[in-house]
Amino acid sequence: MRFSKTINLKQAWYRRLSVPQFTIATGFLIVVVGTFILATPLCSKEDVGLWESFFTATSAITVTGLTIIDIGNDLTIFGQMILALLLLIGGLGLMAITTFLQGFVISGTELRTRLDKGKTLDEFGVGGVGKTFRGIVLTATVLICIGAFFLFYFGFNNISNLRERFWAALFHSISAYNNAGFGLWADSMQSYRNNWVVNVVVILLIILGGLGWRVTSDLWMNRKNFSFRKLSLHTRLVIRTSALLITLGTVGLLVTESIGQGYFFSEISLLERLVTSLFESVSARTAGFTNMPISVQSITDSGLLLLMTLMFIGASPGGTGGGIKTTTIAALMAATRSTLRGQDDVIIRNRQISDKIVLKAVGITVGSLVFVLVMALLITMNNSFEGKELFSFLEILFTCISAFATVGFDLGVTEQLSHFGQFVLVVGMFVGRLGILLLLSAIWQMLNTGSMHIHNRVGYPREDLYV
Template sequence: MIRIYAKRQTPHLAPPLVLILIYAGCIILGTAALKLPLATTGPITWSDAAFTATSAVTVTGLVVVDTGSIFTVFGQVVVMLLIQLGGLGLMTFAVLILSMLGLPVGFTHRLYLKEDLNQTSATDLLALTRMILKVVLLCELVGAGLLALVFVPEAGWREGLWQALFHGVSAFNNAGFALFPDSLSRWVGNPIINLTIPALFIMGGLGFTVASDIWRVRSWRRFSLHTKLMLTGTVALLVWSALAFALMEWTNPGTLGALPWFDRLWASWFQAATTRTAGFNTVEIGNLSDPTALMFMTLMFIGAGSTSTGGGIKVTTFIVLLLATVAFFKRRANIQVFGRELGLDQVMKVLALATTSILLIMTAIFVLLLFHEGDFLAIAFETVSAFATVGMSQGVTGDLDNAGRAIIMVVMFIGRVGPITLGFLLATRKPSRIGYPAGTVYLG
């Protein structure tokens, strides 16, 4: 008698779900590490540790305790490693470790890496990963070396070098974590700080795809459409936001008004560069005028580039939305830019991403207002900053209770890993078997 046993099918989790579980596991491990006695100078709550770990892994930068005084060097190292893991991408880091150990990278790992890097193809992923490592290490080490010129003379070799390395890693990963309670405000007019820190988070915010294109091609004519849109959009947003900030805050005594005129120019440039992605500041964000705060919320919502260390709906998403609006008024069925054409599917994707993001932010603001009394604009500012993983704060985060912290933590987590899940859903097509006659809906 011959018995035939059916082979059990091993269930496979979708790559985005695996990445979400990995990020969540990293946050849990980070929370446990930060709760260790040797990680802090005094006792902190589990809520403090969990919030800090979530903010670090999601490279946000919102804090409920002062990083420089509450955490020991060990605790600061843990925060820096969480920032590096979250910014570089956990799957990217894992594949790099496997490659260095000479271990094979299987097809499943490539699928996870493809989702983590937001790529449409699994080919050449290892080459892209190695290029990412080179760019990250080069930028962070050069940045730390330049920052050491400022920190070492003030704090000594040991402390100064550590401060330079920590802020170099935090800046490139657009995390916004600083070892000083006033962020970088004491160096508001320092040229090295005002050039090095923005250069790091601008390069980190452009995205690894753009970095790879620049690294290999080095010619504007041969750049991909994505690279051209990112570079053009980034320059336009930097120029516009710097001029707008200077005009609106020039006489505000709480921000630029009390500074020498040359320091006002440095501060305008720094805030314009940091707003979309990084979260560092050289002026008091809580003293911004309402129009400037609203402009900052818009810039944070736009965010950085795809496959970057920054958050937001992404610069290219914002550009495609604008181009789609222009195309509609010109009665064009397709979007034309830089000699290329974008179809309806691209517009549908950016609409889905923008709509989902707005709904999430509005829901979070509504829930926070239900349980936390405070200024509406400040709460909205904090929520948008959490979603865009920017980390700029008007001082609300430290006043939140555990329920409010939990809401902000969820928003930070979704802001970091949510686009991965949404991208997977948009890429999964199920053709409909049923067709319906066309209908008309009156709009506007």
């Protein structure tokens, strides 16, 4: 009897969890399991302890790419396989996977609750469950295999050992599609800067992974008699915004580093500058691969500022990347344009955008900015040794944005931070991957446990506010 009562209490505890709370709990559980697995001698060398494994597992689940170990040397082949598995779990949608886990551990859920959960998941960018999730997995599998094929036969030809070449091709294809930025080499993709196949394959995988399931599904459904106008507003907006950001990032980085006499750009040809600018512009939007040294010595301050802007915007909803998302910045730009025109409504491509979407975009942007600044503040407070500052504020802010936007760019700061600073980055990666609104929603629901959600039917008088 006592055993059955204990089981019933546990089931009741699970039923009380909302989707955001369950997602965070499941994500944390996967991180803990991944930490202990990576820390075993089967996966890593003696130099990799629990802390290093915890940081690496969190970075993998959040598909960030920041690391304080050398993946190629400190992890065994089995450990690298576990890391790739964690990348797939995090990249294919941690929230989508928790939906299926929730279905196994929670029984007796009412239809209304299930519908509410599906709506909540859709709002947080999962794109649906069941058939849709199978489609996400199938699409990812096909694209990853195609990418690995080209990298194996035409990209990593300098690797003579076929087994090593196959694993390198598969691992980097998984990492690129999931916008993770993890590499088996300490210099990332710098050795292949002049290899067109590697650059093109990695760029395409990053873009396709970052577009999101809704976009790739819409493109596939309209593959016959294709017309850009037949695509949904979401798809058209994501494609246009992504193309604009890639173009502006490429041109901007080329200009800032050429005019500003960036140390690295001054030593390479014009064609190499163009390829490097394109690669870094794409990678900055949450991928984290580099084909050039990323440091305050090799890049100008204006170039770093441009990269921070691209990182903060990030990928698209439902994709494998982070950031505030392309549609968020598009909605804010459209709202600004409507304000300048004196319009009462936000219009995008002859379609009226609801006030709820605009408010959500504002909430995501403001919440993300505040969170990143708090991260930078905490690390700055612990940024001194014997009265001397270890890092500049630009380096700290860059690293915080890189962690929160799940990019993985590092100026050499992460490994030198104290455990406190690294823990701040861990929290930033976790929150950035799940979404700031999901975290705030989980906290709000936890603080209001037991209270009934009642729709407010009270109207309030309007009053102007000067801004």
